[in-house]
Amino acid sequence: MTDNLLEAIGLQKSFGALKVAQDVTLRLRPGERHALIGPNGAGKSTLLNCLVGKLIPDTGSVMFDGQSVLGRKPYEINQMGISRVFQTPEIFGDLSVQENMMIPCFAKRDGAFQMNALTAMSSQRDVIEKAEEMLVEMKLADKRHMHAASMSRGDKRRLEIAMCLSQDPRLLLLDEPTAGMARADTNNTIDLLKQIKDERDITIAIIEHDMHVVFSLAERITVLAQGTPLVEDTPDNIKGHPKVREAYLGESQDAA
Amino acid sequence: MKITVSSTGLSALDRPRMPMIALVVFALALAVFFVFPDRLSLAAYIGIFALFALSLDLALGMAGIVTLGHAAFFGVGAYTAGWLALAGWQEPITGVVISGLCAAALAGALGPFILRLTGLPLVMVTLAVGVFLFEAANKLTWLTGGDDGLYGMTFSPVLGIFEWSIYGTTDYLYVLAWLALAFYGCHRLTTSNFGLALRGVRENRLRMSLLGSSVLAQLTLAYALSAFIAGVAGALLAQTSEFVGLEVLSVEKSIDVLVILVLGGVGHLYGALLGAPVYLLIKDMSKEWNPHAWMIIIGFMLVFVMLVARGGIHGVLHKVIERSRGKLPNGEPR
Numbered sequence: 001m002t003d004n005l006l007e008a009i010g011l012q013k014s015f016g017a018l019k020v021a022q023d024v025t026l027r028l029r030p031g032e033r034h035a036l037i038g039p040n041g042a043g044k045s046t047l048l049n050c051l052v053g054k055l056i057p058d059t060g061s062v063m064f065d066g067q068s069v070l071g072r073k074p075y076e077i078n079q080m081g082i083s084r085v086f087q088t089p090e091i092f093g094d095l096s097v098q099e100n101m102m103i104p105c106f107a108k109r110d111g112a113f114q115m116n117a118l119t120a121m122s123s124q125r126d127v128i129e130k131a132e133e134m135l136v137e138m139k140l141a142d143k144r145h146m147h148a149a150s151m152s153r154g155d156k157r158r159l160e161i162a163m164c165l166s167q168d169p170r171l172l173l174l175d176e177p178t179a180g181m182a183r184a185d186t187n188n189t190i191d192l193l194k195q196i197k198d199e200r201d202i203t204i205a206i207i208e209h210d211m212h213v214v215f216s217l218a219e220r221i222t223v224l225a226q227g228t229p230l231v232e233d234t235p236d237n238i239k240g241h242p243k244v245r246e247a248y249l250g251e252s253q254d255a256a
Numbered sequence: 257m258k259i260t261v262s263s264t265g266l267s268a269l270d271r272p273r274m275p276m277i278a279l280v281v282f283a284l285a286l287a288v289f290f291v292f293p294d295r296l297s298l299a300a301y302i303g304i305f306a307l308f309a310l311s312l313d314l315a316l317g318m319a320g321i322v323t324l325g326h327a328a329f330f331g332v333g334a335y336t337a338g339w340l341a342l343a344g345w346q347e348p349i350t351g352v353v354i355s356g357l358c359a360a361a362l363a364g365a366l367g368p369f370i371l372r373l374t375g376l377p378l379v380m381v382t383l384a385v386g387v388f389l390f391e392a393a394n395k396l397t398w399l400t401g402g403d404d405g406l407y408g409m410t411f412s413p414v415l416g417i418f419e420w421s422i423y424g425t426t427d428y429l430y431v432l433a434w435l436a437l438a439f440y441g442c443h444r445l446t447t448s449n450f451g452l453a454l455r456g457v458r459e460n461r462l463r464m465s466l467l468g469s470s471v472l473a474q475l476t477l478a479y480a481l482s483a484f485i486a487g488v489a490g491a492l493l494a495q496t497s498e499f500v501g502l503e504v505l506s507v508e509k510s511i512d513v514l515v516i517l518v519l520g521g522v523g524h525l526y527g528a529l530l531g532a533p534v535y536l537l538i539k540d541m542s543k544e545w546n547p548h549a550w551m552i553i554i555g556f557m558l559v560f561v562m563l564v565a566r567g568g569i570h571g572v573l574h575k576v577i578e579r580s581r582g583k584l585p586n587g588e589p590r
Contacts, residue, residue: 052466078468090466092459103456106449107468120447127449167468 005030011060022227035218042224083169089156093149101131108167138162154185174206296424303431309516309528311485317523319478320458325386329359329483331505333490338500341409352491359487360480367476390505405501427496521570530569
């Protein structure tokens with residue numbers, strides 16, 4: 001299959017003697033919502049880190065839309081169209097929500113963030129309006145003057161997703177977006193991600209432990225255990241898969 | 257080590273024109289010229305340190321580069337100005353610019369290596385660079401005069417008109433002009449998208465690079481700009497005192513400037529303008545009071561700022577102004 005948006009093939013990564021990824025393969029089809037599940041230490045976050053250039057795998061290849069990602073700097077990979085949302089929201093804590101939103105808009109418009117020290121920001125209406133548009137869309141507009149650090153966790157997450165979306169990425173990677181959230185916030189996030197998918201042409205890959213989230217969102221699922229992918233299939237087939245049960249429950253049983 | 261800088265009073269949408277408070281500060285500084293005509297040498301010295309602290313605010317307050325070696329750039333600026341004058345280049349303004357460029361070149365060369373670091377390793381490496389330069393200057397007596405310093409230099413009148421005087425009248429106005437120019441430049445920078453990018457880098461380098469922004473390039477540029485201003489301050493010290501002593505490169509200078517900035521308030525540019533006069537005047541007075549124990553006063557002052565006035569003098573002033581306007585601290589109208 002050459003029409004995959006992202007193909008990570010044969011990734012291996014060791015930290016010293018610890019092999020965290022062995023022969024990991026991940027294929028993402030354009031426009032799908034793909035979940036990565038697996039017990040702790042299965043190598044899910046390592047895989048994401050390899051995709052955005054935070055880690056460099058020991059062997060293997062990562063192709064995004066026909067171009068190799070390996071060897072590129074994180075900011076170059078972002079410019080290719082990959083955005084990442086972290087387990088703990090990575091936002092600019094001391095800046096206002098509005099300023100948080102303006103940074104990705106500038107970065108998107110000016111490539112590597114043109115270092116123009118003389119043009120006043122207040123005169124660049126296009127960026128301000130784009131930021132405002134995103135804030136309204138993500139229902140953050142009434143918090144625009146708030147200190148980003150003083151927002152609730154759910155709002156921080158929404159802000160981070162908004163920042164990533166404002167750059168119109170082609171692939172959005174999410175690392176446990178609902179970890180530590182209350183059920184209501186979790187459901188809001190699910191709705192938000194569904195809505196993103198419906199309104200934009202974005203491929204989403206999501207790491208998640210909460211099976212409620214996984215099964216309400218994912219169209220395909222890859223299960224990782226101990227650094228290797230076990231299966232890749234549709235949610236219905238994954239539910240009863242014996243290997244998956246084994247990985248999660250730690251013993252081999254006949255699935256009745 | 258994460259430095260906490262509060263952006264109170266800074267907004268991405270500020271207009272690039274000079275804000276009221278800066279105009280008031282410079283008006284006061286100009287008034288000093290008429291009110292204390294016999295203390296202008298000290299006033300010029302204070303202005304130079306305000307400029308030096310302003311340069312540190314660009315690196316530390318804006319870009320989050322925690323450094324204990326900023327005197328390296330101050331010193332390089334001072335020595336360059338001295339060498340230029342001794343070699344016969346006595347025109348002061350071009351001398352200052354060349355000195356600033358030399359300091360910026362050093363920062364531009366160091367930046368790509370040391371700015372990959374953060375926190376304590378960064379502090380230690382900047383400190384090491386500072387100590388290295390100090391010791392090098394100490395040993396290379398044929399170049400720097402070593403412990404005796406560089407002396408015997410003269411400068412031509414500013415713009416060919418204003419003669420240097422022993423009362424420091426020209427010195428003070430000359431320094432004040434450079435300070436105003438640098439402050440305006442820095443203010444323009446903070447209200448530009450580069451300024452916003454720097455604050456983004458300060459807050460979260462990872463997020464910044466994953467938003468498609470080359471963090472190292474931005475840090476290096478900020479470091480070089482900051483070094484340029486520090487070099488200008490150093491050159492001004494050389495020109496106004498017609499002497500370059502070894503202490504321009506000392507770690508003590510790096511610490512002095514950091515204390516000035518923390519005292520005045522980090523991250524708003526005003527901190528430098530407010531901290532320098534307060535720190536240096538208190539230092540001056542407490543030295544008169546007791547030449548041995550003056551550090552105690554400075555120490556108490558720092559403890560006080562850390563305990564009750566985290567934002568420094570600027571932070572306190574800002575709170576008072578906001579209260580009087582009936583605003584809550586987070587900027588929401590009451």
